[in-house]
Every structure is written in C-alpha cells, then in structure tokens.
Amino acid sequence: MKLVAPSIHYLAIAPELALLGGALLLLFASALRPSRISNLQATVVTAASSIAVVVIAFFQWSDVASHGARTTIDHAIALDGFSIVASAIVGVGLLLSTLVAHDWAKRANVRNGEFSILALAASSGAVIMAQANDLVVIFIALEILSIGLYVLVAFDRHRAASSEAALKYFLMGGFASAVFIYGAALVYGATGTTNLSSISYFLGKNELLRPGLLIAGGALLLVGFSFKVAAAPFHSWAPDVYQGAPSPVTGFMASIVKVGAFAAFVRVLISALGTQQDTWRPIFWVLIVLTTFVGAGLALVQRDAKRLLAYSSINHAGFMLLGLWAGTVRGAAATLYYLITYAPLVIATFAIVTLMGGPNDTSHAVESYRGLARRQPWLGGAFAILLLAQAGAPFTTGFFAKFSVLSAAVDAGGAPIAIIAMVAASIAFFFYLRWTLSLYAEDALDAPRIVVPWPTALVIAFGVVTTIVFGIWVGPFADLAHKATLLFLP
Amino acid sequence: MHSSLWLTALLVVPLLGMALLIPFRKVTKGAYIVGVATAAVELAISLVVLFLYNSGIKGAGTFDFAYRLIVAAPFGLAYDVAVSGISIVMIVLTAIVVVVALLGARETKHEVAFVCWMLFLLMATMGAFVSHDLLEFFLFFELTLVPSYFLIAQWGGPERARAALKFFIYTFFGSGFLLVGILYLGFAHLHQAGGDLNFSYGILSGTSLSHGTEVWLFIAFAISFAIKSPIFPFHTWSPIAYAEAPTSGSMVLSALLAKLGTYGLLVFAVGLFPLALHTIQPYVLTLAVIGILYGSALAAVSKDMKRLVAYSSLAQVGFITLGTVTGSKLAMVGAVLLMFNHGVITAAFFLIIGYIEKRRGSYLLADLKGLQGPAPVLAALFTVVMLASIGLPGLSGFISEFLILLGTFGTHQWWGIVATTGVLFSALYLLWAYQQVFQGKAEGPNATIKDVSGRERLIILPLIMLIVGLGVFPQPLLNRITPSVQQIVVHVAPTGVSK
Secondary structure, X not given: OOOOOOOOOHHHHHHHHHHHHHHHHHHHHHHHOHHHOOHHHHHHHHHHHHHXXXXXXXXXXXXXXXXXXXXXXXXXXXXXXXXXXXXXXXXXXXXXXXXXXXXXXXXXXXXXXXXHHHHHHHHHHHHHHHHEOEHHHHHHHHHHHHHHHHHHHOOOOOOHHHHHHHHHHHHHHHHHHHHHXXXXXXXXXXXXXXXXXXXXXXXXXXXXXXXXXXXXXXXXXXXXXXXXXXXXXOOOHHHHHHXXXXXXXXXXXXXXXXXXXXHHHHHHHHHHOHHHHHHHHHHHHHHHHHHHHHHHHHHOOOOEHHHHHHHHHHHHHHHHHHHHHHOOHHHHHHHHHHHHHHHHHHHHHHHHHHHHOOOOOOOXXXXXXXXXXXXXXXXXXXXXXXXXXXXXXXXXXXXXXXXXXXXXXXXXXXXXXXXXXXXXXXXXXXXXXXXXXXXXXXOOOOOOOOOOOHHHHHHHHHHHHHHHHHHHOXXXXXXXHHHHHHOOOO | OOOOHHHHHHHHHHHHHHXXXXXXXXXXXXXXXXXXXXXXHHHHHHHHHHHHOOOOOOOOOOOEEEEEEEEEHHHOEEEEEXXXXXXXXXXXXXXXXXXXXXXXXXXXXXXXXXXXXXXXXXXXXXXXXXXXXHHHHHHHHHHOHHHHHHHHHHHOOOOHHHHHHHHHHHHHHHHHHHHHHHHHXXXXXXXXXXXXXXXXXXXXXXXXXXXXXXXXXXXXXHHHHHHHOOOOOOOXXXXXXXXXXXXXXXXXXXXXXXXXXXXXXXXHHHHHOHHHHHHHHHXXXXXXXXXXXXXXXXXHOOOEHHHHHHHHHHHHHHHHHHHHHXXXXXXXXXXXXXXXXXXXHHHHHHHHHHHHHHHHOOOEHHHOXXXXXXXXXXXXXXXXXXXXXXXXXXXXXXXXXXXXXXXXXXXXXXXXXXXXXXXXXXXXXXXXXHHHHHOOOOOHHHHHOOOOOHXXXXXXXXXXXXXXXXXXXXXXXXXXXXXXXXXXXXXXXXHOOOO
C-alpha cells in the first residue's frame, strides 16, 4: 500500500500557521533567552499574529469569492466564507484580548510570555474548529483550544479561586471532550465516515433503517458542544470558571470559545446532520428555553459582576442556539452575525471588569460599580453603552444580533419559541438596565479612581464605537454574515 | 411630494441638541437653554411639516414626505419615513408636549442628564411617528423604553424603582409579541412574493393572509399596543408609573408614549389586519367600555391627584380605543382627534399638579384644601382643563368624544350607550376632586401658597390655547386626519360596518 500525502492548500491553513508561528517564535525565544522577552515583545508578537489572521482572511475571501468554497488536506479542512469570517473574528478577539491582558499583566506583575503563547495556541484551536470539516479534526481543535484555556484560567497562581476554576473547567471540559469523541465514534459507526460532507452525502442518499446509533451519536455530539458553549443544563461550570479565571482570560474565553464552538456546531448540525433536522429540533427547543431562562433568571440574583456576566453569556448562548434551531441558511447567517457582534462587545465589557478588579483582580462585587458613571463619566458611560448593547437596546449591534436569530427562527416556523425567547430577553434586559442605572447612583462617590491605560482604553473604545456605528449602519456586517453563509460548503 | 429632509431633521435636531449639551454643561442654565431651544426648533419644524403636508399625492395613499433607503437587506431593515394625516397630528403633539415639559417641569438635579434623556425620548418618539416601516417603527417604539426608564428611575418619587421596573417589564413583555408578529408578517409576505425581506408598511398591507392568521397577528400587535396605551386589563403598570414619575415624565408618558400605543393600534393593527377586526371587535369594544367605567370608578376613589389623572387617562384611552375599533369613520376621526386633545389635556393636568406639588410638596387630595382662595388663577386653569376633560362643548374634549360616540352609536349602539355614562362619571370624579382641592376654607400651609407666576402662566398658555382653540375650530386638524382615516376605513368596510 502506497501512502499518498494529501495535498495542502496553504492559504486555507494560513491563519492557524500564523498563530502557531507566533506561539513558536515566543516559545523558542523565551526558552533560549528568558531574560530578553518582555511583556511588550510578547504582546507585539501576539498582536502581529492576530493582525496577520485578519489580513489573511481578506486574501481568503477574494480566493473563495472567485474560486468558490473548497476543502483541503483530504477534505478535512474547509475554506469557505463561514470559516473565513469566523477565523477573522478569532483574530480580532485575540488582538483585543491581548491589549487588555498586556495592561493587566503589567499591573498584576505577571510575565506575559507564557500567557501570549497559550493564548495564541488556544486561538489557533478556535480557528481550526471553525474550519474543520471532520469530526476528528473538530475534536483535536477542541482539545487545542481547551488545553490552552485550562492553563490560562489557572494563570493567577496567587489566587486559589483561579486554580479551583481551572480544575473545575478541566474536569468538566475533559468530560465533555470524552462525550464528544464518543458521539463521533457512534456517528462513524452509523455512517461509516467522520467527514462532515461525507456524512451529509451518506444521509442524503440512504435511509437508516435503525437510526438509533446515529441518534445516540448525534445526541452525544450535541451534549459535548452544549458543554463548550455553556448551554443549560450543561452550563454549571461557566459561572465558577468565569469568576475564578483572571478577568482578561474570562473575556478572551467568552469570545473565542463561543466563536470556535458555535462555528463547528453550525457545520456539524446544518452541514452534516441537516437531514436529521426533525430529530434534533425538539431537543434544541428544550435547550433554548432552558438556556435563555437559566441565563436570564439566575443573572438577576448575582452579586458578583463576573458571575453575572457568566449567566449573561449563557443567555446569549441560548439566542445563538436559536439560529441553529432554525437550521437554515438564514439561521446560520444569524448565528454568525451574532458572533461577529458579540465578540468585541464581550471583550470590551470584560476589559472594564478587568480594570475594576484592581491589582489583585478580586474586587468584582456588582455593588462596587455603583456610581461609576458619576465618578468617571467616560468609563462609566462606555460601560453603560456596552451593557445596553448586550441587553439588545435598539440601534446597537446587540439588538440586531437578537433580531437576526429571532427572524431566522420565525422564518423557520418558530414563532412560539421566538416569543418565549423574547420573554427571556425581557428579563435579561432588565438586569442589564438595573446595573446600568446603578452606574449613575449618587450615593457612592468616594471609591478610588480607576486608571485606564491606553491599550485597554482602545479596546473599550473599539467595543463601544463598533456597537453603535454598526448598530445604526447595519448593512456591512449583515451583508458579510449573509454572503459568508452563502459561500458555505454544501 | 415634499422633501423627506424635514422628517430627517426631526430626528437629527434632538441629537444635535444632545451633542450641544456637552460644551454647554458647565454654563449656568446651559442645559436648560439648550434643551428648550432644541425642542422649540423641533416644534417649528413639525409645524412646517403640518402646514406643508399634502394628503392628495397620487400613488402615495395619503402619505407625504416619503423616502425609503435600504439599510441592511438581509434583515429587511430600511430607513423609511413618511407622514400621514394621523402621524402628522402626533408629531405636532410630541413637539408641543416636550417643549412645555422642558419649560414647565424643570429638574435641576443632574440637569444635563435629564435634558439629554428628554431629548433622546423626543427623538425616539418622533422616530416612531415618522416611521413608515414596521421594523423601523418597532426599533423606535422599543427605544422609547430606555429614556423613560431612566427618567422614572432617576428623577421619580420615593417608589420610583418599583414603578420603573413595573413599567419596563410590562412594556417590554408586550413588545416581544409585536416583534414576533412583525417578523411573522414579513416572512409571510416574503414567502408569497419572493424578493428581499421587507417590512415596508405599504408593501406589507398587501399581504394576503388567512383569516385565522390575521386574527392571531392582530392579537399579537394589540397586546403590545394595549399595554403601552394602556387598555384594561393591561393597565396595572400605569397608575404607579404616572404617579412616581417626575412631572415631566408623567407628561411625556401619558401624553406621548400612551399615544404610541393607540396610534399603533389604529395604524398597524386595524390598518394591516382589517379583516381580523370583525372577529376581534366585540372583545376590544368590551374592554374599551370596561376601561372607561373602571377607570372612572378608580379615579373617583383615588387618594392623590396624579393617580386620579392616571385613571382618568385609562378612561380616555378607553374612548380612543372605542373609536378606533368601531370601524366607523366618524369615530376613528374622533379617536385620532382625541389622541391629540387628550395629550394636550393630560399634559396640562400634570403640569398643574406639578405646580401644586412644587408649592405644597404633596399631591395627596387629603393634604390639599381650599386652594382657590390663595391661588385663584391656578384654580381657573385647573377648571378649564377639567371642563375640557369632562367634555364641555366649546372646549377641545367635547368634539372628539362627541364624534366617537356618534360613530359608535351608528355601529354599536349598546356599547355606545354604556360608554356615554363614562362622560357623566368623568364629570363626577373631576368635580369631586375640584371640590376637595380648591373649595372650602384654606388652612395652614394651604392658605399661604402663592398663585401661579407670570412665567408659569406663559408656559401653560399654549396648552390652554389649544384646548380652547380646537374646541371652537378643530377643522385644520380634521382636514388632515380625515383622508388618512378614510384610507383605513376603506379596508375595514368589507366587514359590513357602515362608513
């Protein structure tokens, strides 16, 4: 038997090469010359890699626009509009997170080299997840993403909560990975392949007489993904981990993991298991109701800002699932649009949380935000806008994110679930609004002033400006998500 | 066809005013001046639009100043503005009430933020009234929630947090139904006609739906608008919200935001689903009549003036709803006119209550007695507004209520008869209130209150002029309202009710 190495379309895997290249560069540099790697150098390398990802995305886009979507490395990696946009979001997310982490590392006296290496590696995992066209590749990418994050969560060694969170995340995440790979095995048993396109082709051509194996496999995949995106009832790790992790890591995690996991989730459900829609839709229905309500309801009673935001992110995950529930092109585009707009929003929010946390990253009571906008109008005002945008106030991207998934659901015949989701959204809106109002309270004027270093300020400004500008000038991102999904691998 | 820039200006001017607040925030009275000036410019523009408005443009229905720009095709989002004879009236009302509220009910605590929110609310309300697209309307409709929440929660009375919460939860809950209804309608049209997703009012009104679907969509829209209006039994948020809001907030809530609900019911629910109206009619009519009686009864037993006006608003909104859903042209014209008149009257009421509260520090009926002795002009102002609200011929309330009842008698006699008793009740509770507050012998702090100052008289003057002027000569508004109402009635007519 002759082994033939599969051909590689290097443009397709250029983003992860850029990220891993940056990671390797820092790894070798810090191994060879430990004293020479300053935080600034590490940040510059990370930023350069993440900018490279965004630049590469432009080249990939023009390639796909002229040649159509394609697969490479024996159909294991897909290069299509969806993966390009998803990896560009990861690039932007990494860039923003790095700037926040840079300032934090300076304050917390953490050496940034390792931090950057891990962040780069995890990001490459997220990018591969977005591109993966094979269950096994998705699994590997998931592990790359997760292992990096386990360490990042534990990065604050002086704080026990950080280690505790990492342990929890590791145990839960490891369990989820095991469930996922088991599901992949069962799907392989049912269809004879792990390639998503082939699964779709097989299921389109054949009627399964005994679909139990496929259903079990699909269900396990679903559970695995649900863990990763923190959908209820598989969400219980999220509040602890969000709270325990260093704040810049939380923001990074909230954006990158959602992008990677949801991109792969869309591909598995809509591309591979699209023919089985009638089977997984009812399950999703329950997941969405639970996730939106658990997220919104429990956020109401949180006193810790990071826990509150964890539940808020669970609520957001429920809405993203709504786009998947639709299972249509419009639904996939809606979820993608949600991811595009959500990433900068959540990173900017956690940038402010990072600043508020103080040098030890421990002061995260919601109460400590009281009167922030009175003490520091610009910082508080920015936070107010970010919260309102997360709530989905009109003329912010947050509104149109929710609007896009709701419209996809209604289009697919889901008016009842759309109404249910809106009820959850009204609860969520309320806790954001209450928090926003407390920023303007007058009875807490004597807290110390928060110093905002310019890189973090840049990130916050980016989040605020994009959410308002593209909340009014809605066209560009809506078109991008729409076109990207049309350039989806069939 | 006139230039749509006038309407765009209505949206941009408040935003410019908000931007101007930044450089003027340190100047003494700077925010106040900027706010009033901006609202005055807004009023001027809206009057220009009122006078330029032409209902007879060919092929545009009765819409004028129309302009449509696609903002995001995949979402069906468009900037689409136009005014009809109905919305033009509401636009002018909005501008007038905000000018008067900023002038007459100034909040000196955090004035920059206060003016900022008021202007923002002005912009959002204007946006809803000039929208000619359902999605765009929804965006502005929803946007009004944010400034109103902050106005109640920051400048309100002792129970403001609860009031703001109740107000917010109710209205947001309702708008969920509206959004899903709008989406459903948009996709129903998309699946029928193909092309791009589209929420344009003109295009969606041509969607053919099964009767059952129309009924469901009507209900979804109506729930949302009924909560905002508020129509019985969705009103329970309103008394506490009106009572706890600052004076200006109560004015804006009752005079403008409530009108968003009644306006939406007429233009979007009845206008888009005329066939469903026939099925729904008896229920909504009954709720409207219950609202009239129930509101009057609760107003009669209210312990404070703000709740009294809040409950009387419930009764008045009952009249508006009655006129909206009877399907009679007369009654609908009356309903639109009453939206305007009730807006002016209730704004005047809250302004006067604000004057009283400023002097006495209370608006409880039990604390007030014999004010007409020390403050005869205040009593006179209240009398005019009260009589207009009761529906005394010659004042503005009369004609609108008369038209509504006349139309209702033509189509739904029994409901008309019961509703008419509501007019009597309103005389009862308002005269009672007048007796308690203004008559008798003033003692203690009541005896020493100052009468309204010249400035305060000047501020309320425009409202009084409108009350008297439109009572005698409502023709300018009727001329503009009637053709647009006719447009809606034409669609309602096949259900068998008279024109």
